[in-house]
Amino acid sequence: MRRRFAAFWVTIGLVLSLAGCGDPDQQMRSEGARAAREAVSGVRTAQLVAQSLLDGKVWDQPATVMVTDAEEALGQVATTFDARQPESAESRETYDQYSEALSSAADGVTELRIALRNGDLDAVRQQVGQLDKTAEQLEQLGERAQ
Amino acid sequence: MAADGRVLHAQLHLLDRQLIHERTGGLLGKVDDVELDLDADVPVLTALISQHELIPAGQIVAIDSAIKILPGELNLTKGDDWAEQHVVDKIPGAGDATE
Amino acid sequence: MKRLFAVTLGILTAIGGFVDIGDLVTNALVGARFGMRMAWVVVLGVIGICLYAEMSGRVVAVSGRPVFDLIRERLGRRTGLFALIASFLVTLLTLIAEVGGVALALELASGVNYLLWMPLAAFAVWLVIWRVKFSRLEQVFGLLGLLLVVFAVALWKLGPDWDSLMQQATNPGPTGHETWATYAYYGIALFGAAMTPYEVFFFSSGGVEEKWERQDLITARSNVFVGFPLGGLLSLAIAGCAAVLYLPAGIQVETLGQVILPAAVALGKLGLAIVLLGVFAATFGAALETSLSCGYTIAQYFGWQWGKFVRPRQASRFHVVIIICLILSILVLMTAVDPVKVTEYSVVFAAMALPLTYLPILIIANDPDYMDDQKNGRVLNFFALVYLGLLLLASIAAIPLMILTRAGR
Numbered sequence: 001m002r003r004r005f006a007a008f009w010v011t012i013g014l015v016l017s018l019a020g021c022g023d024p025d026q027q028m029r030s031e032g033a034r035a036a037r038e039a040v041s042g043v044r045t046a047q048l049v050a051q052s053l054l055d056g057k058v059w060d061q062p063a064t065v066m067v068t069d070a071e072e073a074l075g076q077v078a079t080t081f082d083a084r085q086p087e088s089a090e091s092r093e094t095y096d097q098y099s100e101a102l103s104s105a106a107d108g109v110t111e112l113r114i115a116l117r118n119g120d121l122d123a124v125r126q127q128v129g130q131l132d133k134t135a136e137q138l139e140q141l142g143e144r145a146q
Numbered sequence: 147m148a149a150d151g152r153v154l155h156a157q158l159h160l161l162d163r164q165l166i167h168e169r170t171g172g173l174l175g176k177v178d179d180v181e182l183d184l185d186a187d188v189p190v191l192t193a194l195i196s197q198h199e200l201i202p203a204g205q206i207v208a209i210d211s212a213i214k215i216l217p218g219e220l221n222l223t224k225g226d227d228w229a230e231q232h233v234v235d236k237i238p239g240a241g242d243a244t245e
Numbered sequence: 246m247k248r249l250f251a252v253t254l255g256i257l258t259a260i261g262g263f264v265d266i267g268d269l270v271t272n273a274l275v276g277a278r279f280g281m282r283m284a285w286v287v288v289l290g291v292i293g294i295c296l297y298a299e300m301s302g303r304v305v306a307v308s309g310r311p312v313f314d315l316i317r318e319r320l321g322r323r324t325g326l327f328a329l330i331a332s333f334l335v336t337l338l339t340l341i342a343e344v345g346g347v348a349l350a351l352e353l354a355s356g357v358n359y360l361l362w363m364p365l366a367a368f369a370v371w372l373v374i375w376r377v378k379f380s381r382l383e384q385v386f387g388l389l390g391l392l393l394v395v396f397a398v399a400l401w402k403l404g405p406d407w408d409s410l411m412q413q414a415t416n417p418g419p420t421g422h423e424t425w426a427t428y429a430y431y432g433i434a435l436f437g438a439a440m441t442p443y444e445v446f447f448f449s450s451g452g453v454e455e456k457w458e459r460q461d462l463i464t465a466r467s468n469v470f471v472g473f474p475l476g477g478l479l480s481l482a483i484a485g486c487a488a489v490l491y492l493p494a495g496i497q498v499e500t501l502g503q504v505i506l507p508a509a510v511a512l513g514k515l516g517l518a519i520v521l522l523g524v525f526a527a528t529f530g531a532a533l534e535t536s537l538s539c540g541y542t543i544a545q546y547f548g549w550q551w552g553k554f555v556r557p558r559q560a561s562r563f564h565v566v567i568i569i570c571l572i573l574s575i576l577v578l579m580t581a582v583d584p585v586k587v588t589e590y591s592v593v594f595a596a597m598a599l600p601l602t603y604l605p606i607l608i609i610a611n612d613p614d615y616m617d618d619q620k621n622g623r624v625l626n627f628f629a630l631v632y633l634g635l636l637l638l639a640s641i642a643a644i645p646l647m648i649l650t651r652a653g654r
Contacts, residue, residue, distance in 0.1 A: 034422075037422065037495060038497070040494075040495045040496075041495060041496045041497040041499075044494045044495060044496045045496050045503060045506075048490075048494070048496070048506065048510070049502075049506065052506070052509055052510055056513065056514070057509045057510060057513040057514060057516075057517070058506075058509045058514065058517055059514060059517070060356070061353070061354065061355055061356030062353045062354065062356075062502065062509075062517060062521075064356055065352055065353050065356060065502055066353075066500070066502035066503070066506065069499075069500045069502055073499060073500075139495065142495075146422070161321075161322075162317045162318045162321065162322055162325070163318055164310070164314065164318070164548050165548065172550055172559070173548060173549060173550040173551070174548070174550075175547065175548040175549065176317065176547065176548035196548075211308055211310065211614060211615055212310070223549075223550065225549065225561075225562050226549065226550060226559075226560070226561045226562050227561075228561075229561035229562045229564075229565045230558055230561040233561065233564075233565050233568070234557055234558055234561040234564055234565065235558065237375070237557075239375060239376060239557070240556070240557045240558045241556055241557075241558050242376075242556060242557075243556055
């Protein structure tokens with residue numbers, strides 16, 4: 001009788017934790033991963049645009065508009081994630097990790113935008129390489145949770 | 147339409163039909179309501195009502211997929227006149243055919 | 246010979262005119278998130294619009310009256326009013342999205358902020374409607390819109406793995422982090438983008454503007470049965486470019502710039518210039534069509550004189566409605582709402598309004614009073630009813646899915 005009781009509650013507990021329902025640590029990881037994936041989109045777009053500019057495939061105005069759009073999108077992702085409230089020590093750790101990755105990604109694209117607007121192609125080339133690494137890191141972070 | 151003797155179904159043939167000017171082909175609005183003379187042996191259509199104007203049955207020329215009328219003195223496009231006077235005429239080119 | 250020319254022109258115009266901001270954004274978005282796994286929705290949408298556009302073209306060629314004109318007669322004042330309100334609001338929302346699209350295209354080309362272009366764009370739309378002949382307006386923007394064929398060229402140039410694209414197309418369903426809910430939601434959006442209500446009203450009223458008669462049925466039908474499917478292929482090319490370039494990179498399409506970037510990546514500055522011109526023409530043309538449709542729906546419900554075939558002075562209320570709608574567009578866009586977001590919402594709301602706007606067409610196309618011997622056959626009615634069922638399904642599922650997926654997240 002007691003065993004069945006225990007089994008019942010263990011099952012409930014498993015189901016609830018699998019559903020992530022009401023588990024704030026899991027939620028923080030999920031939201032962080034989602035934000036990381038959204039950030040990948042912005043970073044890769046900026047990278048693609050800048051590379052196209054370097055390859056002579058786009059002219060300045062569209063390139064600047066597209067990179068600025070990516071910069072704004074990234075800023076939004078970072079701000080939205082930063083507004084979250086970590087409730088436990090573990091959540092706090094997750095929060096800090098993702099928050100930092102997101103804001104450094106946003107900074108990277110801002111650097112790219114500045115270089116682009118100044119017509120500094122060397123800096124653009126450098127930033128493109130940097131952004132590639134940033135994107136890879138974000139991709140890994142993005143796969144850490146559903 | 148007593149002389150004509152045509153049997154009409156008010157809802158199917160008359161209500162919400164487009165009114166068209168017999169001569170100019172201009173669009174004059176939709177039939178909002180009908181006026182019937184219920185005292186005659188067979189109820190007879192005496193008038194159409196559109197945009198609060200009464201169109202006597204005598205001015206109806208044809209009842210088809212649209213209703214052709216001769217508006218005579220009636221002004222059924224008062225809304226257009228207002229819009230024309232207060233807005234459209236103030237814009238250059240309002241009287242020009244498009245090119 | 247003259248007829249062949251007219252037919253060819255009509256087809257080309259239909260292809261170029263098929264794609265608007267809704268198709269551009271939704272196809273690119275879907276291609277980036279799902280690859281070609283929603284190609285079947287485009288096919289379904291194209292068949293649907295072919296069926297119903299043919300019906301509305303036939304109605305006007307035979308009866309001389311456009312479809313919306315007849316909705317109030319056949320459905321009565323109250324039902325007609327619902328149809329009017331739904332169609333008008335959706336068309337107005339689409340107009341706002343199109344004007345936003347024009348402004349975004351100009352921003353991309355020039356670097357000047359789209360908010361500065363936007364009132365200019367709306368004014369230009371009005372000016373063209375005020376001054377330019379209907380057939381010329383149709384032809385110029387339809388043909389320029391053909392430039393969007395650059396997406397097909399770009400797709401080919403990107404050298405995709407065609408097998409893998411085919412595999413995606415034949416395996417419908419979500420992929421990666423997507424769920425069946427987001428898949429269904431975007432399927433509905435894509436459906437709405439392909440079958441937007443204003444297209445059939447415009448096609449039908451355009452028949453009166455261009456004074457179609459029975460012999461023009463052939464022109465109307467070839468426009469529809471050749472032009473629209475080719476337009477559908479263009480949509481698939483837009484999705485394909487996004488699938489090839491964005492799906493593997495994890496890029497999600499949220500801006501017009503991302504929609505057109507593949508043309509630049511594949512074909513360089515020339516490709517970029519062509520696609521910008523094509524997008525401008527397609528969205529400007531669609532802005533013309535939607536603003537005229539706003540006027541058509543209201544004027545035709547109330548029986549007012551409408552149309553560009555009379556001088557503006559003779560159709561005053563019609564023109565005032567159009568002016569008001571364009572002013573409303575400017576006001577809404579001035580709130581700096583994202584035009585791409587407006588587009589995404591407009592296609593979903595279009596999908597919701599579809600049953601209310603398409604059912605009357607089916608009813609009228611079956612009515613011997615208007616159609617004489619040209620009313621629907623049984624086979625056509627069968628397929629049309631099937632589609633109506635699909636439209637109803639999409640319409641009912643749209644809001645719950647929008648809530649469930651928080652508008653597609």
